[in-house]
Amino acid sequence: MTAVSSPVPRRERLRRATLEEIKRTAHAQLAELGPAALSLRGVARAMGMAPSALYRYVDSREVLLEELTADGFASLADALEAAFAAGDPHDHLGRWLDVTRAHRHWALNHPVEYRLIFGPRVPEGRSVDNRVAAELKRSVAVLFRCMTEAIEAGLVDTGQVGAGLTPTMQARLRAWAADHAVPIGPAGMTVCLTAWTQLHGFLSLETFGHLPPALGDPADLFDRQMTDVFAQACRPRPAG
């Protein structure tokens, strides 16, 4: 604040500031109107500038939404990492519950963002090889870490879990793990994937409004499912 020499040349600083304001304003509109109703003109109107001026900062409406999606994933990843860091490193089940509950609470507290980031990505192509993929990777990495540490602690019967997978699928899982820099084999990845699909299935049904409203707050159902999916990984498989 008191610095006479700014590290960034002021011009760039102002640019970043307005870009930040654009994203803030867009986020606000998103939160109260939903992704479909977010309009560049509305953002410009709220900011008191001409619609076309936004194009100095944003390539298109789609790109802006993509940017907000990446921000959403980043926020989720932050929440998960915080829960992971605050958990007891020796109580693997407890920390797993902490992290998954954090996931659920983030979803419930950021319903529109959840819809945005976990809703259907645009049809085909759009190889989101950019920040979106990176932040998504960061958030699932936390879930993976919970499981890998449980595996390293000897809680999971990885031998039986891996059985029944085709070699090609094992290779693919290995590649996926390598892409996440997670030091586990196909068996561990299978456990992770099961946990992730279970978690996401519950939350997407809940936040997308497909669970009957009469169910109320299914917090204990969620806890039970998350406990079960963890516990199941810790036992030898039934013959499948």
Added chain:
Amino acid sequence: MTAVSSPVPRRERLRRATLEEIKRTAHAQLAELGPAALSLRGVARAMGMAPSALYRYVDSREVLLEELTADGFASLADALEAAFAAGDPHDHLGRWLDVTRAHRHWALNHPVEYRLIFGPRVPEGRSVDNRVAAELKRSVAVLFRCMTEAIEAGLVDTGQVGAGLTPTMQARLRAWAADHAVPIGPAGMTVCLTAWTQLHGFLSLETFGHLPPALGDPADLFDRQMTDVFAQACRPRPAG
């Protein structure tokens, strides 16, 4: 065709025909452009009529999409019921796999419809107490039936499953079961819910493009998860 007396008074027949054509055309546009890009004007253009004429048949674009959503659920429910009917009534695991595979194949073969029906429903309200809810109910009812028959066959340890649920949640589950006319208790509903969330979590991640493309076709991962979720229901719970 040869009838001289039409049961419906011709006027109504024509009306239903064009309405059907509207929905067919809209469905085509939906399949190749996605829900966001479906436009009434486009439908009218493809049908060779003025845009405003559509409003004689459809209240609004939103209502048309709702109608297509209901059709999608109906199509899914048909596929599930067919798989259920074709399955061996005594091989509960086999039939469960048949039904869930049918679900997955429907999702893969109707990607846009899947996004439409299982994507985020519009924010709050919109209590879709109409056909959408009915057809959704019909499709989950098939999954429920697989589980209830397995329970009736004595395959599931319902005693232990029900433990750990709060009384209010048990009551809600009971109400939900009653709403589906499914003769099972809260324990069975918990199993059903777990199976459903697992199933939907996998498919939504897959069809919404959140699984890494490097995974290829995760058919055997899907089979394993569906087998596990069924098998887990058939064993006594770990202490949770």
Added chain:
DNA sequence: ACGCGTAGTTGACAGCGTTCACCGCGAGAT
């Protein structure tokens, strides 16, 4: 002090959902 790049403006184009006023034909009633 000058010139240039950059942020911002106005204005326009095409497309969208939706509404309104009008029009013609076919069916039902007299």
Added chain:
DNA sequence: ATCTCGCGGTGAACGCTGTCAACTACGCGT
């Protein structure tokens, strides 16, 4: 057989959207 009314359909219009092009003004570096 004629009259009338309603229903399907048209065209124009409004206000909204994303996006682009031409133009202006200001501030920075030389």
